[in-house]
Amino acid sequence: MTQALTEFQAARIQANERILAGESRAIKRFFRLDGEAYEDGALPAKTKELLGLVASLVLRCDDCITYHVIQCVKHGVTQAEFEEAFAVALIVGGSIVIPHLRRAYARMDEVLATDRSG
Secondary structure (H helix, E strand, O other): OOOHHHHHHHHHHHHHHHHHOOOOHHHHHHHHHHHOOOOOOOOOOHHHHHHHHHHHHHHHOHHHHHHHHHHHOOOOHHHHHHHHHHHHHHHHHHHHHHHHHHHHHHHHHHHHHHHOOO
């Protein structure tokens, strides 16, 4: 994994640990629900991660895009599948998604290259 992705994941883990060290049951329950939402069910986890990626592109959250790209690769998403999901996000979100689409392609290339070499 590249240094940028390693740093992203380490910072995300550290921030989440800090948040979950608090006393808020609501926050802890939300985090648990978020994790459970992406588990295999009627829809496989791979499909759910692609849905999360599309939503993240439409909502224009670069951290979420990076997270879901990483998770998608872990679930075996191919470049062709990424590109179809990206197309859906662009149609739903419109041209304002394009800057985030550029970054999503860069992350996809980075994670797929790391996955192939690792």
